[in-house]
Amino acid sequence: MKVEAKIFGACTVFFGLVAPAYWFVTSAGEHGGDWTGTSALTMTALLTLMVTFYLGFHAQKMEPRPEDRLDAEIADGAGELGFFPPYSWWPLWAALTLGTIVYGLAIAAWWLAIIGVALGAVATCGLVYEFYRGEHAH
Structure with missing residues (x-):
């Protein structure tokens, strides 16, 4: 889960940088800034931050999965992955x-x-x- 936490952390940084830049670019017009887009980008940054903390917290408490280890073999990931329901109407x-x-x-x-x-x-x-x-x- 460390890889996923890093991916969401990068998204958090990206959206955290884009939100003020978006507000600055849209505020150059005569109507002021676009508060709808700015607030959406800010909320997106906060939501990705929340997922980053969740994944990072659980990554520390659990043993590394085969996907997280550099020395893992393909056979380490073998076995049952879970229950997947069949077709349903x-x-x-x-x-x-x-x-x-x-x-x-x-x-x-x-x-x-x-x-x-x-x-x-x-x-x-x-x-x-x-x-x-x-x-x-x-």
């Missing part, structure tokens, strides 16, 4: 219900948004409990 239904909710709110059709929320609850339950029943049950 539930994310499609969750996205469609979210689209229904947003569309209902956009056209002020509250009845459509309420139907979307009800169907979204079903889609969320199906997504969460997918591995408790059916073909992929554990």
Whole structure:
């Protein structure tokens, strides 16, 4: 994780330098600085700083992964990497219900948004409990 912390640290430095430069360049106009872009760049710098501290903190507490060691062999990274779920239709239904909710709110059709929320609850339950029943049950 040390490599990832260094990458995010470099991004933090970059965004920390770009934010005041962006404000300076945009403030040369007659309307003053572009506060929207400046605040977005500043928040991006702060968010990458937060990720840098998180990764750096955990990198100190854990033993180095094979990716972090210079003397590691390819075989050191062999083995199970984790559980990756098979195909699923539930994310499609969750996205469609979210689209229904947003569309209902956009056209002020509250009845459509309420139907979307009800169907979204079903889609969320199906997504969460997918591995408790059916073909992929554990």
